[in-house]
Amino acid sequence: MLPALALLIIGTFAGHAVAGPNGLLALGGYAHDLKARKSELAQLEAQRDQLRHRSALLDPRKADPDMADEMVRGRLGLVRPDEVIVPLED
Template sequence: MTNANNAILLIRRAALPALAILIIANFAGYAVFGSNGILQYGDYRRLKAERSIQLAQLEQERDRLAHRANLLDPRRADPDLAEEMVRSELGLVRQDEVVIPIAD
């Protein structure tokens, strides 16, 4: 029985350090291979470059829309833009204009 007792005692003494090593290995694995790990750094740089391009396009579109909104300000509306919008939205034509239909 002394061999069995020695084996159980050995397992009890090794259990806590083995559990600690498994926990540390788990955290180390996630630090390297996880979704926020070291190996994902290149992917983050690629995504950042894509998002920077997208941000520049959105800022350009925002500036274009802000300029168009300023042109439509009721206090100082641009007559050409107002006429263009009325014609496109309502389909209005002046009496002296000729409309030529184009077949699709």
């Protein structure tokens, strides 16, 4: 009886090691998830870098005059009739 119980326990652990939620069969899903997360991370890092650059242009100690002018005119709607506005953001 004891050897049969031991084999049952070992079989249960072996089954979970192969087909369990963290088993060998789940490795393919983890690799796919990792690839998707790396892609998302690259997009977020690019967005972060863009926001850092934009915030550096708005630094009060050395603000870029063109950037400040663009933001003020865009937010307040101060555009002359003879100007053409080319939106750079979606």
